[in-house]
Amino acid sequence: MITFAFYLFAVLITGLFLVTVMSKNVLYAMTSLAAGMVLISGLFFILGADFLGVVQLIVYVGAVMAVYAFAMMFFDLSRDVKERHDNPWLIFLLGGGIALTLVVMFAAPIMGEAVHALYPPEEGATNPQAVGLVLFTKYLLPFEVASVMLLVAMIAGIILAGKKMEISLSAMDEDILPDTKENA
Amino acid sequence: MITLNHYLILSGLLFAIGLVGVVRRKNLLMLFFATEIMLNAANLAFAATSSYYHDLTGQMFAFFIIAVAASEVAVGLGLLILLYKKYGSINLDDFTIMKG
Incomplete structure (x- = not known):
């Protein structure tokens, strides 16, 4: 059953992301990207990373796609x-x-069996509990740094996008809204 | 039976799709979508490795990648809006100012 689910998700994710990369329509690309991210969270649930799957759903599908x-x-x-493409096959060759x-x-260390478990999950703890135990002990400092980074990103977003917000760009060259031009 | 290699191959495939998108796209918003695909492929590899080696470090890094992706979107889209206000376009070919 898990095998079937993995192959189903894998085929669907690959197809949806191919649509994202190849489509000419921004709305199609964005919708297929969101759908692919939902299915990736399904793979996280199969892997037993429940909390990561929920975070993927909330942050990626909820927040990031809404911002887009x-x-x-x-x-x-x-x-x-x-879009102008001079040599499409060279792009596939280079990218691949x-x-x-x-x-x-990055797979070489795994092939060499040089990967050791540093923080095995606590016995009897569910996945969110085990994640919390590691996140708030060993990874507390990176967690705080990440929160500062998110604050910086929020301020940067407000400053960058909020500049001269009172001037309407779409109404600039049209005479439908004369009030905007006078104010600007 | 699904092994770690299955997940790593799928992750590599998705990463390749994202990288082809980054090289191919000229529209900046579509280029951002391709970077999101690459970040998601890395997340999948981290989660699979974490699961199969019974180690939570991979999931931790996936969380930080998600945080980085969220801030990248916020700052990147702010810059994109500034670019659009300046040039009236988000096509990379329109920003070519060096003629050679």
Whole structure:
């Protein structure tokens, strides 16, 4: 049953992400990306990483995709994007080659059996409990640094996107909204 | 029986898809989508390794990757909006100012 679920999820994720990479329509790309992320959280649940799966659902599918959806409103993306490609096969060759090299580099320690378990899960603890035990003891400092980083990112987002927010970009070249032009 | 290698091969495949997207895309928003795919592939590899070696370190790193991805989206989209206000486009070909 788990084998069937893995292959089903693997095929669906690969197909959806291929749509994301190949599609000309931004809305299709974003929707298939969100669906692929939901299915990846399904793989996390199969792996027994329950808390990670829930975080993936909340943060990626809930927050990140919502931010992308809001950002889409700023850009004129209702029509298909036009992209110039000089040599499409070279791109596949380069992308695949670089990815293969990186994967071999990072998989080499696993092949050499040089990976040892440093923090095995506590006996009798559920996955969220075990994650909390490790996160708030061994990884407390990175956790705090990550929180500071998120604060910095929030301030940066507000400052960058909020500048001159009172000037409407979409109404700038049109005469439908004369009030905006006068105020600007 | 699904082994660790199955997950690592799937993760490598997804990473390759994301990297092809990064090389191929000229629209900056679509390029961001491709980076998200690469981050997700790394997360999947971390979670699979963590599960099969009975070690929680992989899941910890996956959490930090998710935090980094969230901040990357916030800052990146802010910069993207500034670029769009300046040039009126988010196509990479329109930002080519060096002629050679």
